[in-house]
Amino acid sequence: MPAEEMGKVTKRLRLIFAVSSVVFLMVLAISPARDYLRDWRRYERDYVRLTESRPDTKRLLADFHPAIEQIWIPQMQVVDRCTTCHQGITKPSLLDVSVPQPFRAHPPIPHRVRDWGCVICHRGQGLATEVRDAHETTLAWEQPSLPVRYIQASCGACHRAELPHTPRLNHGRELLLTLNCVGCHRLQGVERPAMLGPDLTNVGTKVSRAWIYKWLKDPRTITASDGTLLVNGYENGDEPRMPKFRLSEKELRALSGYLSTLASDSIPPYKFESHTVAAWEKRPDLVDQGETRFRQMFCTTCHSLAVTRAGETKMIGGDIGPELTKVGSKVNADWLATWLRNPQAHLPHSKMPRYQWSDQDLYLVSQYIESKLTDPSLLSDAPKFDPAATDEVQLGRRLFTEKGCSSCHVIKGVAPQTDFGPDLASLGSKNASQLEFGNSKIKRTPVAYIEAKITDPAAVNVAARMPQYSLAPGDLDALTTALLSMTGKSASAPLEGLIQPDGHPQFRSAGAFGELYERYKCSVCHRFNGYGGTLAPDLTNEGSRAQKKWIAAFLKNPQTLRPTLTFRMPQFNMTDEEVSTLADYLSMVMQTPAVNPADTNSKHYTPEMANLGKQLYEVKFQCQSCHTIGSTGGYVGPNLTNAGNWINPAWTEEWLKNPQSLVPEAIEPHRDFTDEERAALTAYLMTLKQSASAPAGGAHGSGK
Amino acid sequence: MKPRLSKFANSSSGQRGSALLRAVVSPGFSPARANVAPTLRSARADLKVGATTALLIALVLIMAAGFATSCRQNRAAALPDPFARAYDTEADWNDAAHVIPLNYQQAQGKRVFYQYCVWCHADSTPAGPSNRSNLNPNPPLGNDGATLNSLSDDFMRNVITMGGAAAGKSAAMPPWGKTLSQDDIDAVIAFYRAIPQPAYQPPARPGPKYSVR
Numbered sequence: 001m002p003a004e005e006m007g008k009v010t011k012r013l014r015l016i017f018a019v020s021s022v023v024f025l026m027v028l029a030i031s032p033a034r035d036y037l038r039d040w041r042r043y044e045r046d047y048v049r050l051t052e053s054r055p056d057t058k059r060l061l062a063d064f065h066p067a068i069e070q071i072w073i074p075q076m077q078v079v080d081r082c083t084t085c086h087q088g089i090t091k092p093s094l095l096d097v098s099v100p101q102p103f104r105a106h107p108p109i110p111h112r113v114r115d116w117g118c119v120i121c122h123r124g125q126g127l128a129t130e131v132r133d134a135h136e137t138t139l140a141w142e143q144p145s146l147p148v149r150y151i152q153a154s155c156g157a158c159h160r161a162e163l164p165h166t167p168r169l170n171h172g173r174e175l176l177l178t179l180n181c182v183g184c185h186r187l188q189g190v191e192r193p194a195m196l197g198p199d200l201t202n203v204g205t206k207v208s209r210a211w212i213y214k215w216l217k218d219p220r221t222i223t224a225s226d227g228t229l230l231v232n233g234y235e236n237g238d239e240p241r242m243p244k245f246r247l248s249e250k251e252l253r254a255l256s257g258y259l260s261t262l263a264s265d266s267i268p269p270y271k272f273e274s275h276t277v278a279a280w281e282k283r284p285d286l287v288d289q290g291e292t293r294f295r296q297m298f299c300t301t302c303h304s305l306a307v308t309r310a311g312e313t314k315m316i317g318g319d320i321g322p323e324l325t326k327v328g329s330k331v332n333a334d335w336l337a338t339w340l341r342n343p344q345a346h347l348p349h350s351k352m353p354r355y356q357w358s359d360q361d362l363y364l365v366s367q368y369i370e371s372k373l374t375d376p377s378l379l380s381d382a383p384k385f386d387p388a389a390t391d392e393v394q395l396g397r398r399l400f401t402e403k404g405c406s407s408c409h410v411i412k413g414v415a416p417q418t419d420f421g422p423d424l425a426s427l428g429s430k431n432a433s434q435l436e437f438g439n440s441k442i443k444r445t446p447v448a449y450i451e452a453k454i455t456d457p458a459a460v461n462v463a464a465r466m467p468q469y470s471l472a473p474g475d476l477d478a479l480t481t482a483l484l485s486m487t488g489k490s491a492s493a494p495l496e497g498l499i500q501p502d503g504h505p506q507f508r509s510a511g512a513f514g515e516l517y518e519r520y521k522c523s524v525c526h527r528f529n530g531y532g533g534t535l536a537p538d539l540t541n542e543g544s545r546a547q548k549k550w551i552a553a554f555l556k557n558p559q560t561l562r563p564t565l566t567f568r569m570p571q572f573n574m575t576d577e578e579v580s581t582l583a584d585y586l587s588m589v590m591q592t593p594a595v596n597p598a599d600t601n602s603k604h605y606t607p608e609m610a611n612l613g614k615q616l617y618e619v620k621f622q623c624q625s626c627h628t629i630g631s632t633g634g635y636v637g638p639n640l641t642n643a644g645n646w647i648n649p650a651w652t653e654e655w656l657k658n659p660q661s662l663v664p665e666a667i668e669p670h671r672d673f674t675d676e677e678r679a680a681l682t683a684y685l686m687t688l689k690q691s692a693s694a695p696a697g698g699a700h701g702s703g704k
Numbered sequence: 705m706k707p708r709l710s711k712f713a714n715s716s717s718g719q720r721g722s723a724l725l726r727a728v729v730s731p732g733f734s735p736a737r738a739n740v741a742p743t744l745r746s747a748r749a750d751l752k753v754g755a756t757t758a759l760l761i762a763l764v765l766i767m768a769a770g771f772a773t774s775c776r777q778n779r780a781a782a783l784p785d786p787f788a789r790a791y792d793t794e795a796d797w798n799d800a801a802h803v804i805p806l807n808y809q810q811a812q813g814k815r816v817f818y819q820y821c822v823w824c825h826a827d828s829t830p831a832g833p834s835n836r837s838n839l840n841p842n843p844p845l846g847n848d849g850a851t852l853n854s855l856s857d858d859f860m861r862n863v864i865t866m867g868g869a870a871a872g873k874s875a876a877m878p879p880w881g882k883t884l885s886q887d888d889i890d891a892v893i894a895f896y897r898a899i900p901q902p903a904y905q906p907p908a909r910p911g912p913k914y915s916v917r
Contacts, residue, residue, distance in 0.1 A: 019756055026763075149789070626823075635834075635835045667820055
């Protein structure tokens with residue numbers, strides 16, 4: 001090779017060498033520059049700068065290290081580097097909203113943030129050191145951080161028992177139960193009840209085909225334009241449990257036709273005694289008397305009614321039973337009388353007590369319902385039906401299972417369905433790619449999927465079998481929270497202690513008390529050993545609290561002790577024998593060891609002590625601001641006019657020591673009484689006696 | 705909150721882009737000239753070098769721009785909706801359409817309030833009528849900003865813990881110190897600060913104003 005060429009090649013080589021060394025140096029430079037510019041490093045520098053402008057710089061920088069910080073919780077398979085950027089997370093002085101994120105302190109919660117890290121609650125990618133990777137969906141990590149609106153879902157992932165701190169989650173879990181989601185779906189921690197909706201075996205004897213048609217078409221009857229839920233034309237905050245199915249006219253006709261023919265196991269109509277009917281039939285005050293009985297029996301403790309007073313229509317009553325404003329136009333008169341006499345003969349799991357009806361009361365109340373609680377135009381927009389044709393009945397029978405009706409309703413002879421819908425036990429930990437978005441325009445995140453699915457199932461999948469629920473915005477948030485809490489993970493060993501099984505075993509009793517307890521459905525409203533309703537007082541310790549005579553008198557004629565309460569105990573018309581059985585059992589069995597009657601010998605209460613107690617009651621402690629005696633006092637606590645005949649003195653003394661030790665949710669403040677004060681107050685209360693003839697309690701509050 | 709957050713994000717990423725430019729250009733550029741210049745004589749070669757340097761500068765600029773944009777992408781968008789961050793909500797007592805977002809502590813206060821306080825410090829209660837009109841003097845409503853906003857947190861804490869009589873107020877207000885925990889009492893004060901009309905303004909804070917940079 002000539003030297004000339006050689007030189008050229010050398011030159012070129014030199015040039016290439018020069019260029020490549022420049023590129024090499026540049027590449028070398030990129031790496032440290034990039035490292036210097038990492039998100040977390042910048043945030044750490046910003047944090048140092050922030051602390052310099054604060055008065056407590058030293059304290060804020062006490063445990064600061066310019067490096068990636070990591071919280072590792074192997075038991076929960078969590079690696080959490082969030083505190084690398086969120087440096088101020090445990091610094092109380094940075095709690096103020098004016099502190100810029102990511103440095104603001106976490107509001108105080110029952111968990112120590114430094115021990116638990118962030119992603120256990122907030123989700124997202126704990127390993128990430130880039131802002132976007134940590135909070136959003138990336139190719140490698142499909143669980144973005146949870147909107148704070150649903151954060152209580154993370155509490156529920158570990159704490160299966162109800163927590164007082166998580167109102168939204170608790171509400172959502174309650175909705176999952178009351179809306180019968182377990183009818184079609186499998187849910188974590190929610191057991192399938194024996195039967196969900198009404199038994200339809202004899203529905204043909206209860207309602208007309210036109211009513212079924214109208215109900216299936218829209219169980220809500222009317223939804224106002226502003227989205228307020230209206231049942232039978234009246235506003236009602238409670239969602240009917242039956243959702244709306246998307247049914248064609250043909251399907252509606254077939255299903256209503258099929259259901260209206262069902263009467264295979266019907267109960268023969270009840271025949272009123274002829275002298276009752278003869279005595280009352282023609283009387284002008286028949287319906288008024290019926291209404292009086294209806295009110296006296298406190299049906300509205302469980303059922304709501306639209307009542308118009310002074311031109312204003314309001315819903316009045318409880319939500320344990322169905323709304324009754326127009327029930328007279330819904331159910332057949334024959335069916336109504338047999339239902340009132342014995343609800344459990346129609347529906348074994350019905351919560352309605354079996355009242356002791358006299359023939360006359362039953363006649364009056366059923367006449368009142370059939371003539372006053374009606375609306376002649378209720379079914380006016382339903383088509384006129386001929387008796388159902390055979391092919392309609394055939395189609396209806398098929399639709400009953402195809403549409404999933406048999407997941408919630410029982411018809412004798414039709415096999416019930418289970419797991420009709422998808423298993424949702426691990427919905428909360430699903431990735432977006434595991435959910436079927438189809439062609440919908442929904443944002444591809446699990447949270448958006450759940451929101452869309454329960455708002456409008458057809459928006460996600462036009463062919464969805466899931467019916468349409470109409471939920472208030474608060475209910476939507478609550479349900480989404482409860483569903484997100486179902487991560488399907490079983491507790492790892494160290495955390496098992498947290499996951500307590502929810503609820504208490506059912507309270508059952510054998511013998512005569514057990515029979516009455518079942519008959520009058522005590523546990524629908526009252527709580528026994530942690531099991532039962534919360535509408536009425538917990539009776540677990542009733543024997544320690546109340547005197548037996550008082551219990552018996554109360555059962556005969558329930559008078560409320562709390563005049564502000566809208567809901568009163570119904571009068572069951574119990575026989576004397578039933579009353580003494582219940583009073584005996586309650587006073588003997590339902591006791592707490594914390595109250596020992598032998599501790600208080602009622603004889604040592606002297607009139608002087610009672611006088612001192614009266615002064616303490618009225619002046620020093622001002623008990624009258626919450627309790628009523630006679631006609632003066634407040635409405636918060638129970639009426640004490642008859643306390644001497646009602647409460648056991650031993651209970652009173654123990655109660656005054658610490659009310660919450662006997663009833664944890666008691667409102668009465670725990671105060672510092674001396675022993676003398678306690679005895680004096682008890683002595684005074686024991687002198688408060690009312691003669692049996694005078695009415696007990698205030699006459700307030702028969703309605704809202 | 706939103707403008708503050710986004711301003712913070714934008715300004716920092718802009719600055720970051722220029723810092724990057726400085727960092728990458730200076731080490732890459734000067735050694736290149738030092739190595740290449742002595743070996744080249746002809747104008748053609750000069751042209752070549754010029755072209756190469758131009759190419760390099762362009763490359764560096766493109767990379768810098770790439771970095772800057774990728775950095776901008778990395779900024780998390782500010783959260784738009786205050787309710788997305790609300791732990792719970794409470795409707796304004798005077799105007800149900802106005803919903804107030806509550807943080808965790810205020811939400812705990814709401815729970816305590818509706819269990820213990822609502823009976824005398826509200827006009828409607830979960831059980832229906834209220835005990836408030838029954839008391840003399842009438843207790844202030846929970847959202848009575850005109851009365852409660854001027855009371856310091858310490859005073860409220862004392863009245864709740866030790867009762868009205870201990871603070872020179874009505875003895876009808878019982879002491880709650882043994883029923884409620886300190887956290888509960890702080891939470892219920894936070895709730896009283898969240899709901900009043902007119903809205904509560906925290907007292908001016910002592911000490912220097914802080915800022916990020």
